[in-house]
Amino acid sequence: MKKPTNPPQPELLRQLQAYLEQDRFSDQTRLPSERLLAETFGVTRNRIRGSLRKLAAQGVIWRHVGMGTFVGKQPADIGGNGTPGMVPTSPREVMDARVIYEPMLARLAAFNANDNDYREMQLCLDKMAAAPAWPAWASWDGRLHRAIAKASGNKMLLAMFDTLQMYRNRDVFRALDRPFQGIDMASKDHRAVVAAIRERDADGAEAAMRQHILSLRRAAFGD
Known part of the structure; x- marks a missing residue:
């Protein structure tokens, strides 16, 4: 330090x-x-x-x-107590939503990603590889997942992803975003997802993202 x-x-x-x-x-x-x-x-x-x-x-x-x-600027629909319409939920429900939602975003990204999207994804991978500590790695992890959502080319789906991220960024959910023994595997998963997107392999991107989120769920909940 x-x-x-x-x-x-x-x-x-x-x-x-x-x-x-x-x-x-x-x-x-x-x-x-x-x-x-x-x-x-x-x-x-x-x-x-x-x-x-x-x-x-x-x-x-x-x-x-x-x-x-x-x-950036604070979204207009987020006030002092959070986003209006945020429903009571649990970390497990949010993770289950990710299992369903994020593989489809990766699939769409394989069809729609452009050179700027590829550069952003590679930047995130490089920064995670060089991250000196877990908090930095986790921050770039979140940015990579958003880059994939953005690469889907669908603004509505990106907005839905950002709403999901708002739940993940709350303290009770961030408690799950901690170092775990599978961090090397998570990095390998990330590279597989990005590689499939680059190759325009929609099936491969979807499968790799699903495997990644399921691995995170097992690490968090043991199932």
């Missing part, structure tokens, strides 16, 4: 903005935790928190207690 240096606030703001631009965070991507950002920039968490508040005031990011910090 870097020793906190606490550069002047304007300099830290510039560093954070450059970080967002360099890593090409897509809209509505969840950022790493304050602790991880503080370690990355070698500053205290209080300094990071203050800079994030300023970026939020500028509309660069938005924050929600219990969900995290996200790139």
